[in-house]
Amino acid sequence: MLTKTSFQGKLTKTENLFIPFVVAGDPTPEMTIQYALRLQKEGADILELGVPYSDPLADGPTIQRAAKRALNAGMSLRKAIQLVPELRKNGVEIPVVIFTYYNPVLQLGHEYFFELLEENGAEGVLIPDLPYEESEEVRALAEEKGIEFISLVAPNSDVRIKQIAEHARGFLYCVSTLGVTGERSGEMSADSLSFIKKVKEHSPVPVAVGFGVSSNDDVKLVREHADGVIIGSKIIRLIEDGLEKVQQGNENEALEDFSAGIHELVK
Numbered sequence: 001m002l003t004k005t006s007f008q009g010k011l012t013k014t015e016n017l018f019i020p021f022v023v024a025g026d027p028t029p030e031m032t033i034q035y036a037l038r039l040q041k042e043g044a045d046i047l048e049l050g051v052p053y054s055d056p057l058a059d060g061p062t063i064q065r066a067a068k069r070a071l072n073a074g075m076s077l078r079k080a081i082q083l084v085p086e087l088r089k090n091g092v093e094i095p096v097v098i099f100t101y102y103n104p105v106l107q108l109g110h111e112y113f114f115e116l117l118e119e120n121g122a123e124g125v126l127i128p129d130l131p132y133e134e135s136e137e138v139r140a141l142a143e144e145k146g147i148e149f150i151s152l153v154a155p156n157s158d159v160r161i162k163q164i165a166e167h168a169r170g171f172l173y174c175v176s177t178l179g180v181t182g183e184r185s186g187e188m189s190a191d192s193l194s195f196i197k198k199v200k201e202h203s204p205v206p207v208a209v210g211f212g213v214s215s216n217d218d219v220k221l222v223r224e225h226a227d228g229v230i231i232g233s234k235i236i237r238l239i240e241d242g243l244e245k246v247q248q249g250n251e252n253e254a255l256e257d258f259s260a261g262i263h264e265l266v267k
Contacts, residue, residue, distance in 0.1 A: 007123040007148045007170050010095045011045060014206045017171070017228025018266050020235050021048040021099065021210075023066040024083050025075030027239070027246055032083065034255055035239060036092050042262040044094055046171065047087075048126065048230070051080045051100035062233040065240070077104040077113075084120045097124035097150055097170070105138075114141045124148040124170045132164050142169075155195050165202035171228060172203045176211050196225050219266055234265060 020039045024032055036047055052067035052075050059067065077100055084096050098117060105113050105127065117125060125147055130138065132151060142149035148170030153161055155175070165172060176192050200207045209222045210230030222229040238261040242254030 006146060007095045010093065010123060013045065015227045016223060017045045017206055017208055018043050019046045019048060019171070019208050019228055019230045020044050021050055021230065021232035022235060022239070023050040023052055023063065023070050024080035025052065025070035025073050026066040026236070027069055027243055028073060029075070029083055029086070031246060031251065033087055033090050034251070035258060036087055037090060038255055038259045039262060040092055040094055042259060043266060045228070046095045046097060047092065048097050048099045049080060049083065051077045051098065051104060053101045053104065060233055062236045062240070066236045077108060078116065081116045081120050081122060084122050088121060095123040097126050098122050099126045102127050102130045110138060110141055114145045114147065117147050118145045122147065124150050126150040126152070126173065128152055132160065153199055155192065161198055162202045165199055166204070168203050168205045171206045171208050172199065173230065174199050174207050174209045174226065176209045193225055200226070216265055216267065231265065235262070238262065
């Protein structure tokens with residue numbers, strides 16, 4: 001078992017957080033490590049390491065394509081978790097949160113899943129399709145293993161906001177808009193801003209906003225109202241932009257372009 005520092009021990013601040021999402025194994029496990037290192041260099045505070053899944057209910061087309069590429073290359077839940085120590089060996093120091101749908105967890109079994117997380121040094125887990133009301137067993141196992149169970153709260157959870165927020169661990173993933181992930185344009189509505197404010201009133205941990213953040217203007221707007229910004233589809237799009245260069249063996253050029261895109265996004 002790896003000796004690991006706690007989630008809080010690795011998290012160096014609690015506001016103005018940058019939380020990127022990448023799909024494990026897209027386009028290869030080795031490139032996932034390199035992209036993670038570039039994200040850390042550009043100021044990432046927490047890494048969401050997505051597990052590719054064939055039926056991703058909350059994911060838009062960009063992340064679905066990434067998942068398909070990773071699945072075609074043989075990535076799995078077990079292999080994604082086993083990528084964490086490789087990230088560490090290569091210099092990734094920020095907390096790593098495994099982002100997975102619930103069905104692969106069920107197939108592995110709750111106890112074995114958390115044993116894997118513990119053995120491989122993952123600091124957190126996020127299961128977007130597991131309702132809070134049905135997560136008691138999973139949350140208890142996470143606490144037993146010293147792993148933060150990251151909760152999500154959405155605009156349609158109005159009567160549940162206080163309950164979910166008060167029990168949040170690590171950080172609270174605030175879904176800014178209903179629907180699937182993806183790049184959007186335009187400012188957040190007054191209702192979204194009011195929702196974020198309400199969540200922050202009840203949360204003992206940083207509140208990070210995701211879904212639809214795709215430009216520097218979006219990042220700046222979120223930073224005005226929340227403790228952190230979560231970016232997925234736009235980051236996957238930047239990885240996609242470099243696929244041809246990676247396939248041609250020009251990994252360094254793809255990585256330089258990726259870093260420039262991330263810098264422009266979060267500067």
